Amino acid sequence: MAVAETEITRKVVERASSGARTKDLLFRASLLLCLFVAVLFLGVLIVDVAIDGVPLITPDFLTNFPSRLFPEDSGIRPALIGTLYLMLLCAAFIVPIGVAAAVYLEEYADPNRWYNRLIEVNIQNLASVPSVVYGILGLAFIVRGPIDIWGLGEGSPTLLAGALTLGLLVLPVVIIVSREAIRAVPPSIREGSLALGATKWQTIWKMVLPGSVAGIATGVILALSRAIGETAPLILVGAIAFRLTDPTIDGQFSALPIAIFQAAGEPRPEFQILAAGAIVVLLAVLLLMNSVAIFLRNRYEQKW
Amino acid sequence: MDDGQEHSARAGSGSAVPSLTRVRTRRSAGEQAIKGLLACAAVLSVLTTTGIVITLITESSKFFGEVPFGDFFFGRDWEPLAGGNSQSFGVAPLIWSTLYLTLIALIVAIPLGLGVGVYLAEYATPRVRKIFKPIVELLAGIPTIVFGYFALTFFTPLLKDQLGIDLQVFNGLSGGIILGILVLPTIASVSEDAMSAVPQSLREGAFGLGAAKWQVVVRVVFPAALSGIVAALVLGASRAIGETVVILVASGNNPNLTFDLTVAHQNMAAFIANVARSDVSAGSVAYATIFAVGTTLFVMTFLLNLVAIRFVRKYRQVYE
Numbered sequence: 258m259a260v261a262e263t264e265i266t267r268k269v270v271e272r273a274s275s276g277a278r279t280k281d282l283l284f285r286a287s288l289l290l291c292l293f294v295a296v297l298f299l300g301v302l303i304v305d306v307a308i309d310g311v312p313l314i315t316p317d318f319l320t321n322f323p324s325r326l327f328p329e330d331s332g333i334r335p336a337l338i339g340t341l342y343l344m345l346l347c348a349a350f351i352v353p354i355g356v357a358a359a360v361y362l363e364e365y366a367d368p369n370r371w372y373n374r375l376i377e378v379n380i381q382n383l384a385s386v387p388s389v390v391y392g393i394l395g396l397a398f399i400v401r402g403p404i405d406i407w408g409l410g411e412g413s414p415t416l417l418a419g420a421l422t423l424g425l426l427v428l429p430v431v432i433i434v435s436r437e438a439i440r441a442v443p444p445s446i447r448e449g450s451l452a453l454g455a456t457k458w459q460t461i462w463k464m465v466l467p468g469s470v471a472g473i474a475t476g477v478i479l480a481l482s483r484a485i486g487e488t489a490p491l492i493l494v495g496a497i498a499f500r501l502t503d504p505t506i507d508g509q510f511s512a513l514p515i516a517i518f519q520a521a522g523e524p525r526p527e528f529q530i531l532a533a534g535a536i537v538v539l540l541a542v543l544l545l546m547n548s549v550a551i552f553l554r555n556r557y558e559q560k561w
Numbered sequence: 562m563d564d565g566q567e568h569s570a571r572a573g574s575g576s577a578v579p580s581l582t583r584v585r586t587r588r589s590a591g592e593q594a595i596k597g598l599l600a601c602a603a604v605l606s607v608l609t610t611t612g613i614v615i616t617l618i619t620e621s622s623k624f625f626g627e628v629p630f631g632d633f634f635f636g637r638d639w640e641p642l643a644g645g646n647s648q649s650f651g652v653a654p655l656i657w658s659t660l661y662l663t664l665i666a667l668i669v670a671i672p673l674g675l676g677v678g679v680y681l682a683e684y685a686t687p688r689v690r691k692i693f694k695p696i697v698e699l700l701a702g703i704p705t706i707v708f709g710y711f712a713l714t715f716f717t718p719l720l721k722d723q724l725g726i727d728l729q730v731f732n733g734l735s736g737g738i739i740l741g742i743l744v745l746p747t748i749a750s751v752s753e754d755a756m757s758a759v760p761q762s763l764r765e766g767a768f769g770l771g772a773a774k775w776q777v778v779v780r781v782v783f784p785a786a787l788s789g790i791v792a793a794l795v796l797g798a799s800r801a802i803g804e805t806v807v808i809l810v811a812s813g814n815n816p817n818l819t820f821d822l823t824v825a826h827q828n829m830a831a832f833i834a835n836v837a838r839s840d841v842s843a844g845s846v847a848y849a850t851i852f853a854v855g856t857t858l859f860v861m862t863f864l865l866n867l868v869a870i871r872f873v874r875k876y877r878q879v880y881e
Contacts, residue, residue, distance in 0.1 A: 277773035284775035291676025298742050299700045305715045357602035380606050385866045387803025389830040393855045397616040458595045486704030489805035492834045514706045521710045
């Protein structure tokens with residue numbers, strides 16, 4: 258009898274909810290459609306760029322200087338070298354400063370003090386300032402302005418100015434991710450170290466930082482991959498696509514996004530397609546960096 | 562707590578009564594110096610903001626020394642790069658094109674982004690999530706110049722040739738839609754976070770009352786995560802307003818005070834980049850427009866970000 262009763266209840270419930278079930282199905286289907294469209298765009302974008310760009314990738318394309326006359330001789334050498342330089346200089350700038358700021362905010366700062374709260378809100382805000390505004394800062398403040406480092410550029414754009422501008426742009430990312438990594442080190446580690454007589458700084462240097470190095474490295478790589486993909490700040494700072502010598506730190510420079518931008522704006526299709534080649538190289542560099550980040554995270558991440 | 566290692570002075574030198582005041586040792590002085598250095602690094606971020614604000618204010622004031630306020634904000638002709646007397650500085654078309662392109666982007670990105678966010682937060686099994694979340698993040702990691710190239714060389718021809726829309730080579734439609742795809746991951750991941758933060762008990766309560774899954778999502782989870790979702794939309798809008806290269810590459814070099822999307826549109830960021838790469842001489846009024854427009858853009862995104870931060874904080878407070 259009990260069985261019969263549940264059977265009946267089940268039927269009643271099913272009948273009542275069959276409308277709801279169709280709606281459920283429709284809702285689910287439309288969500289899947291959204292996901293499908295997003296993935297489709299990504300797929301089409303990558304396939305389109307790969308079809309145009311991959312055949313262009315030859316050793317000559319990587320090592321030749323750009324040419325305005327012969328698309329088949331044109332290469333991205335200065336842009337590629339420029340991007341690698343930018344990445345190194347940018348790393349040299351953001352790693353010490355970003356990590357130091359993160360350590361201060363996590364380990365020293367009293368969050369109830371107004372100035373520490375100001376710093377936090379400020380970093381959150383900086384993370385979403387448009388990149389072109391950083392470009393304006395780089396142009397007016399670093400290239401032409403008060404901190405034209407050691408008068409290097411004398412008002413003209415230099416690779417160092419570009420690297421500093423990109424560094425300021427991604428510094429908030431480094432700080433935010435490093436803070437999370439530092440926060441993930443459990444307090445017991447610090448307490449143990451302090452109890453053994455280590456000073457606060459010894460604790461940080463010998464216990465906290467080694468324990469969070471995987472997370473910090475991931476954050477730095479993420480930040481650098483954002484930095485080398487940026488175009489707008491470099492346009493503002495004055496990077497140029499046509500350079501017929503290798504870039505130097507204190508001279509004019511090119512970079513991959515600038516080369517892509519320049520080629521994409523070409524009216525001649527045989528030159529425009531060179532952009533796809535440069536995009537493939539840029540995406541390959543980014544993919545490599547992200548693989549390194551994933552490797553570091555899996556290999557060195559501390560489980561407490 | 563904070564200074565465990567400096568707990569007490571090493572009892573005063575030789576005096577009978579142990580002193581309770583801190584004695585500065587070399588060690589503690591070193592520790593203080595390190596703290597100071599670290600604080601300097603953190604202060605650099607504040608200096609960055611200060612630098613931006615000072616730059617924008619001083620350089621824009623030069624601009625407004627030459628061009629009256631009213632002409633800039635209320636004029637309707639934007640020809641800052643024209644020669645001689647035909648120069649005019651009414652920023653309205655530029656602001657219109659910026660907001661209009663942002664609107665198009667949001668029309669694309671809000672349904673798609675929220676759809677992806679809801680699916681990943683509420684429907685996806687852990688395995689599906691593990692596959693698709695990185696894909697959405699991948700979309701977020703692609704440099705914007707790549708989207709610009711894609712819009713110009715693939716999407717515009719697609720709309721024109723396959724769908725038969727009568728588009729100019731540089732047009733607002735293609736740029737706006739691709740801009741939407743660009744901000745989709747921002748909206749998807751922030752809204753997903755917000756919905757994942759809604760406690761399971763709310764869902765269980767609704768299921769217990771007999772609600773279907775879609776009803777739980779739409780009537781319980783969605784409203785509960787509303788402040789986070791609003792934050793996602795505002796952040797998305799702020800990214801779309803400030804985006805440069807997609808519009809610069811795909812939508813051309815002049816703003817248009819029109820609803821027509823088949824013609825060129827230029828947003829504020831693209832204008833700034835365009836002036837910077839043209840050979841306008843530093844010190845001219847045309848050059849100074851970079852900073853006047855930059856200030857306008859900075860203020861708009863700054864306000865949006867403040868709103869977004871407020872909303873994010875609200876949902877974190879409620880459920881964490």
